[in-house]
Amino acid sequence: MKTSSLRLRAGLVSIALLAAFLGIWHLATRSTAPVATMSPEYAKLMGLTATQGKSAMPGPLDVGAKLWEHLKRPFYDNGPNDKGLGIQLAYSIARVGTGYLLAVLVAIPLGFLIGMSPLLSKALDPFIQVLKPISPLAWMPLALYTIKDSSVSAIFVIFICSIWPMLLNTVFGVASVRKEWINVARTLEVGTIRRAFTVILPAAAPTILTGMRISIGIAWLVIVAAEMLVGGTGIGYFVWNEWNNLSITNVIIAILLIGIVGMLLDQILARFTRMVTFPE
Amino acid sequence: MSTFDNPFDSDRNLQAGCGCGQHRSAAEHEQAAALRCEPVESEEKRYEGVVASAAMRAMFPQDVARRAFLKSVGASTALAALSQFFPLKTATEVFAQTGTPEKKDLKVGFIPITCATPIIMAAPMGFYSKHGLNVEVVKTAGWAVIRDKTINKEYDAAHMLAPMPIAISLGLGANAIPFAVPAIENINGQGIVLATKHKDKRDPKDWKGLKFAIPFDYSMHNYLLRYYLAEAGLDPDTDVQLRSVPPPEMVANLRADNIDGFLAPDNICQRAIYDGVGFMHLLSKEIWDGHPCCSFAASKEFITSAPNSFAALTRAIVDATAYASKAENRKQIAEAIAPANYINAPVTVLEQVLTGTYADGLGGVKTDAKRVDFDPFPWQSFAVWMLTQMKRWGQIKGDVDYKAVAEQVYLATDTKKLMTEMGLSPPTSSYKSFAVMGKTFDPTKPEDYVASFKIRKAS
Incomplete structure (x- = not known):
């Protein structure tokens, strides 16, 4: 009862905040600039910003109308450089999925091995710390130059950027499994492989999944930057293409969608995390 | 005598003299x-x-x-x-009839500006399919990316700034890979746009300390702006700031007051005017009428491994360029290339660029039918001029074999052959003299030309 009323109140505050935000946005982008007098012949050649003092920033109503237009036909395909938002998002998610899965396949087994050996984990730590903070945009020219294929490069950049949090968290999770549990397993003469899968893995799982959750967030951040650079398809390309046309309305729509998809990806991983969490 | 003339016209002379009667030979x-x-x-x-x-x-x-x-x-x-x-x-x-293309499905990269008009329009208007090709034109994020993707063979051919294939072949800013230009895309079609607040500063001599944007270091834009500034007595390396900025970001930067102006390819110039942030100070054609701007380029490897595809591609481009050179087709072209799949810009802006009747940003409407024009012939003297400017501004150090590089990269001979086959009349020579801001350029004496400039980078 108490929680539901808290939820209700929180929801009301959220809606009020949204309404206030939209209201301020609307007021701020009304056409206020003085309109210069110009001949009709000249005005015909000019844009609305110049002729009607329309704000260069679109208002919430413009964005809403445009968004509705996109939602009505999300899967259109007008050739290689113009596809619907649904198709663009699908391309991005597919790229993120591929790069991220590859990172999972490498990071978790590797992290497991490193975590079980204190020597290795100490020896490799400086390398991981140096590689971890590198921006995707810094990897891109190197990837393009060596891999010589832009779509593989994009996947590689996602892979290389999303691998580190997972690797570090797996190492940490495996290394910090309680000594008593391992000792108990040892006294019961449990084999190494069985010990890894039945004791260490479940114990380290919450930490590993937290790492995976951080990584998916990073992968989604990276895809937009990577696609803006390599172009062709994807939501990042869409942002770039509309930026090219100085269509801020479409850029705002893309920002909104990127946020929503990012949130959904995070929620999926959060659900997995809850599934493996155990009370101590 | 034009190859297009009617051979059954009794007034026409098929041999000596000239068909139109206006010329001696x-x-x-x-x-x-x-x-x-x-x-x-x-x-x-x-x-x-x-x-x-x-x-x-x-x-x-x-x-x-x-x-x-x-x-x-x-x-x-x-x-x-x-x-x-x-x-x-x-x-x-x-x-x-010509040989069947070795490869029918081709990818051609382009940058979304009106310079790429022939490359782009050839897709929706069917010039590629007419020459037996299935070409996908792919929009690309910037000049460096288009260079890398073409070098990596993701693109079979691409839209490049006219000096880029020369720079790539010489290994400037990239590994040296032999590239070639079978056709120029457009001539003219650039402009100097200044922020509206500078509308009383029309004399370049007053431009000391201003910040300008150019699209790429190896571009005609860079060379023309430097030339223009140097003629006004400003050293472009020390008296002003030149920044390499991707064209779409130029308008945003001009609005944000990060730059004072730019020399950009069109539709970007007109877009700045359309959005009310700048005015047209000068069309690049007023610096050098008929200057090359962008080119159609392919690697030598593609040309040798798929000569028939390359020939068909060049034929399609030359064909489209010829179509685009006609003023009456320009409106139709503007509509064909405006959608999001191609340039992605308002039709009004493209029409103003292509028809040459445009708002100047100061309240006037101007007309210049040759604001942008299309002419495929890759004059080797163009290449020589670009090399002289590369030398002048220190992009190339040491001695340059102007003629050899120009002839290796600008395939005038091949283009001549193709144009003749297509029934177009190519010029007889591959070199021509021209004037840039009143100063005549003699392609046979490039070293003297470089030496004749007072303002240049000391080498």
């Missing part, structure tokens, strides 16, 4: 007509004309005799008579 006329690559109604007709000309010439080596013959029987009878002796139709077909 055929060579002179050809030079004048070189830039007018006017397409005939159809490909078929054009080939027919070329073949018929040849046949008439063979039957009547003397022009006088041919004229007398035509006068006495009339052109249509002559055509019928000629067809009896010589199966014109078959000959035309054989002539138009």
Whole structure:
């Protein structure tokens, strides 16, 4: 009862905040600039910003109308450089999925091995710390130059950027499994492989999944930057293409969608995390 | 004498002199007509004309005799008579036929600006398919990316700034990979745009300390802006700031007051005016009328491994360029290339660029039909000029074999052959002299030209 009323109140505050935000946005982008007098012949050649003092920033109503237009036909395909938002998002998610899965396949087994050996984990730590903070945009020219294929490069950049949090968290999770549990397993003469899968893995799982959750967030951040650079398809390309046309309305729509998809990806991983969490 | 002229016109001279009567010799006329690559109604007709000309010439080596013959029987009878002796139709077909392309599905990269008009319009308007190709034109994020993707063979050919293939072939800013230019995309079609607040600062001598954007270091934009500033007594390396900025970001930067102006390819100039943030100070054509801007480029490897595809591609581009050079087609082209799949810009902006009737950003409407023009011929003297500017601004150090580089990269001879096959009349020479801001450039003396500039980077 108490929680539901808290939820209700929180929801009301959220809606009020949204309404206030939209209201301020609307007021701020009304056409206020003085309109210069110009001949009709000249005005015909000019844009609305110049002729009607329309704000260069679109208002919430413009964005809403445009968004509705996109939602009505999300899967259109007008050739290689113009596809619907649904198709663009699908391309991005597919790229993120591929790069991220590859990172999972490498990071978790590797992290497991490193975590079980204190020597290795100490020896490799400086390398991981140096590689971890590198921006995707810094990897891109190197990837393009060596891999010589832009779509593989994009996947590689996602892979290389999303691998580190997972690797570090797996190492940490495996290394910090309680000594008593391992000792108990040892006294019961449990084999190494069985010990890894039945004791260490479940114990380290919450930490590993937290790492995976951080990584998916990073992968989604990276895809937009990577696609803006390599172009062709994807939501990042869409942002770039509309930026090219100085269509801020479409850029705002893309920002909104990127946020929503990012949130959904995070929620999926959060659900997995809850599934493996155990009370101590 | 143009190859497009009607061979059955009795007033036309097939040999010496000139067909239009305005020039003393055929060579002179050809030079004048070189830039007018006017397409005939159809490909078929054009080939027919070329073949018929040849046949008439063979039957009547003397022009006088041919004229007398035509006068006495009339052109249509002559055509019928000629067809009896010589199966014109078959000959035309054989002539138009070329080897089948080794590779039919091609990818061509482009940057969304009006310079790429022939490359882009060839897709929606069917020029590629007409030449037996299935081409996908792919929009690309920037000049460095288009260079890398073409080098990596993701693209078979690409839209590049005219100096880029030279720079790539020389290994400036990238590994040296032999590239070639079979066709220039557009001539003219750039402009200097200044922020509206500078509307009283029209004299470049007052521009000390201003910040300008250019699209790329190896671009005609860079060389023309530097030339223009240097002529006004400013050293572009020390007196102003030149920044390499991707074209779409130029308008945003101008609005944000990060730059004072730019020399950019069109539709970007017109877009800044359309959005009310700047005005057109000068069209690049006022610096050098007929300067090359962008080129159509491919790697030597593609050219040698798929010569027929390359020839078909070049033919499609030359064909599209010829179509685009006609003023009456420009509106239709603007509509074809404006959608999000291609340039992604308001049709009004593209129309103003292509038709040459434009708002200048200061409240006036100006007209200049040659604001942008299209001419495929890759003059080797253009390449020599670009090399002199690379040398002048320190992009190339040491000695340059101007002629060898120009001839290696700008494939004038091949283009000439293709244009002749297509029934267009290419110029006879591959070098021509021209004037930049009143100063004549002699392509045979590039070193003297470089040395003649007072403002240049000391090497």
